[in-house]
Amino acid sequence: MRLSPISLLVTALAVATKPCQAQNSTYYNPVLPGWHSDPSCTQVNGTFFCATSTFIAFPGIPIYASKDLVNWKFISHAWNRETQLPGISWNTWGQQDGMYAPTLRYHDNEFYLICEYLGQSDGTIGVVFKTADPFDDASWSDPVIFRPEKIDPDLFWDDDGKVYAATQGIILQELNLETGELSQPPISLWNGTGGVWPEGPHIYKKDGWYWLLIAEGGTATDHAITIARARNITGPYEAYENNPILTNRGTAEYFQTVGHGDLFQDPAGNWWGMCLATRSGPAFQVFPMGREASLFPVTWNEGEWPVLEPVRGNMSGWALPPASRDIPGDGAFVSDPDAYDFSAEKGPAAIPKHFLHWRVPRDGTFAATADGLRIVPSRNNLTGTPESNTDGVMAGRLGLAFVGRRQTDTLFTFSVDVSAFAPTTPGQEAGISVFLTQLNHIDLAIVKLHDPAKEEAGATKLSFRMRAIGTVAAPEPVLVEVPKAWLDAPIRLEIRAETPMEYTLAAMPASDPGARIVIGKASAALVSGGAGNFVGSLVGAYATCNGLGSGLDCPEGGVAHFTRWRYNGDAQYISATERVPSKRSA
Structure with missing residues (x-):
């Protein structure tokens, strides 16, 4: 096993079976350096998986895997062949049209990737890809097509078996994963705390609450993550009085535009989050790598609001899983030459x-x-x-x-x-x-x-x-x-x-x-x-x-x-x- 120099710098002081017993470890952000905007992540059987936006680029929607949250290996693209969406790319004009803001989830032994393709004359195209083997490009399905009114789709299975898509706004609809049919009319959940463009929703169910995590404030230096909760998925949602729960707006930090995040657990039960950030400083003038993906620890005690650690270059948090590059596939690790x-x-x-x-x-x-x-x-x-x-x-x-x-x-x-x-x-x-x-x-x-x-x-x-x-x-x-x-x-x-x-x-x-x-x-x-x-x-x-x-x-x-x-x-x-x-x- 060969570990990278930065991995060797990671100080895993102790790995405990319970978050309260874990001592801190250190690592450097961004863990997915380079253009990796709108990350969405999940953990399955000790392996972490993340997807990011690719807009007009092809192949689209990369999937990365990691055992230790620091070494991330490219394993596949969900959109990897023209026949999945024939003719769509060549009918796209805008420089930043294309695949927007995926959500990656695992349910009943399959991975689901929901996303939306913008820039077509007949409106936005919603897509749901799925696979039982994310390490194989060919295994990703042709998409189920749906027609959303807004962008940034989330995918959530409730305990009663119903499947929901939440989108910008923030609105909620049931989604038929076989036909692409969306329930009508959309249900308005929450419009955020007053920041522009409430979007990027993710719904989690924990401790008897539905938790609604969103991005708002635009995608520049006012970007932020806010949260609300409700006893029923349709609301009413109560906003957290200490929102935003994550942002670097109004600071002199090197990492700016912090927002559009997703939360997930490691095998020890610790909570983590991944979000986008831009290494620009507050001047926001020179940032050729654009929006990169940064990792942050989350404290989420039972029944309480989650506490998200601020995004910095040098981070400290829960003990990371043991360092490992033992990931299948013939793709490259994102930080390798x-x-x-x-x-x-x-x-x-x-x-x-x-x-x-x-x-x-x-x-x-x-x-x-x-x-x-x-x-x-x-x-x-x-x-x-x-x-x-x-x-x-x-x-x-x-x-x-x-x-x-x-x-x-x-x-x-x-x-x-x-x-x-x-x-x-x-x-x-x-x-x-x-x-x-x-x-x-x-x-x-x-x-x-x-x-x-x-x-x-x-x-x-x-x-x-x-x-x-x-x-x-x-x-x-x-x-x-x-x-x-x-x-x-x-x-x-x-x-x-x-x-x-x-x-x-x-x-x-x-x-x-x-x-x-x-x-x-x-x-x-x-x-x-x-x-x-x-x-x-x-x-x-x-x-x-x-x-x-x-x-x-x-x-x-x-x-x-x-x-x-x-x-x-x-x-x-x-x-x-x-x-x-x-x-x-x-």
């Missing part, structure tokens, strides 16, 4: 399961081959024209030719080797990106361009090009001609975050990293908020012909192959001034 080699020598590996696309990609765009990770270029580049309602191709609605993984560390180095790229037409490019949305990204590419320095018509050259679009003013594009000595051999492209505020983009021969050239630098504020205030940055590779060609297809040439893919976390900031080493490095 990437060290993938797509080549004949190393064996053509499959595309790793934790990699993501922006919308469902076109068939044939990506493949792990003996020549490398092949990306067939898309006509739209990473920006395209997402506001266009006339051309789904150029808007990127048919998928970008981009594949990435979450940025999961404050400081990190990401690099790929471009092993084969033979553009034939000016405008074809292949490169890497820090990608938040189509309106927030920072790119470094090898691109074929006209050469104005040469007199002959049609003269071209290969150049490195850095360009960006984002929330703040972007730097001017930078062009650097690829040194002739670097041609005809793999070229390594690199993105490095040496501070929380800035990315450095560089290039080098794969065979001589010492010849590294810094192409440019860009502020992390470019990929913070803006069109992506609900999501977080991905780092990955792409190919495009920048609008050349016609229909769906680019001109001949421009297919890119990437071989060596590395992501190494260097450090996590747990406050504005404190950092700890990332868990592992390759």
Whole structure:
């Protein structure tokens, strides 16, 4: 068994069978670093399971498993094949439409995942996926469809066998899990304490009470968790006089936007919670990883209101379960590095399961081959024209030719080797990106361009090009001609975050990293908020012909192959001034 450095820092002073006997342990937040918003969690037979939102990204709704609440392994996606919701992704316009706020529950030996897909012309689509084996993508069912009026569905089984969905508002309806039928009219339960957008409800039954946990105050720095209770599921609900029970609003804490949480128990009977938070500080200006998932202890004595410990970077609470990475499946632990080699020598590996696309990609765009990770270029580049309602191709609605993984560390180095790229037409490019949305990204590419320095018509050259679009003013594009000595051999492209505020983009021969050239630098504020205030940055590779060609297809040439893919976390900031080493490095 190999444990990460942070896991070894966890001080499990004692594990007791009763919460009152447990001594405290320490750990660092976020336990699910990188973009992991709206977490919902449950515990089954000593293993913890959590799901988070993915909005427009595909595959969608990741499921993570952990034995110790610190080491979390990706095990599957509930929405993992286009046939589960045929045509839906390509009919989605908004940058933050898609899968919103799942609830994960376990009932009668099956896992249920309820969620809602936003952004369709005929309204919101409610979905319920289920599986008896969450470690297997293929086992997740096609969804039962329902048609809710509001977002953020909860799923609750009462003692009499009735099944309920509570949604934003906060309203309650019975839900038929076979047909998707919702009872009418919805029953209004509670509208919170006066904060905007009462949403994200979860219902628990404990000590003869129905407890209603919600988020309110919006998803920015006023975000909070509040609670009410009733003797009957339909109410009337009594609000807790000391609400909100969890928030960092009005504070100078590094972790902001605290809210949208879920509560669950460990095998020893201790209560815990998971919620979203943003490592931004109160300025709320630079937060490229977006909304991450943080763990907090909960004291919930019989008949009393629960007490939720404030979310901080350095946490103390109940004794954690024994440290363990004994989780089935071939997915990656969320804090592990990437060290993938797509080549004949190393064996053509499959595309790793934790990699993501922006919308469902076109068939044939990506493949792990003996020549490398092949990306067939898309006509739209990473920006395209997402506001266009006339051309789904150029808007990127048919998928970008981009594949990435979450940025999961404050400081990190990401690099790929471009092993084969033979553009034939000016405008074809292949490169890497820090990608938040189509309106927030920072790119470094090898691109074929006209050469104005040469007199002959049609003269071209290969150049490195850095360009960006984002929330703040972007730097001017930078062009650097690829040194002739670097041609005809793999070229390594690199993105490095040496501070929380800035990315450095560089290039080098794969065979001589010492010849590294810094192409440019860009502020992390470019990929913070803006069109992506609900999501977080991905780092990955792409190919495009920048609008050349016609229909769906680019001109001949421009297919890119990437071989060596590395992501190494260097450090996590747990406050504005404190950092700890990332868990592992390759």
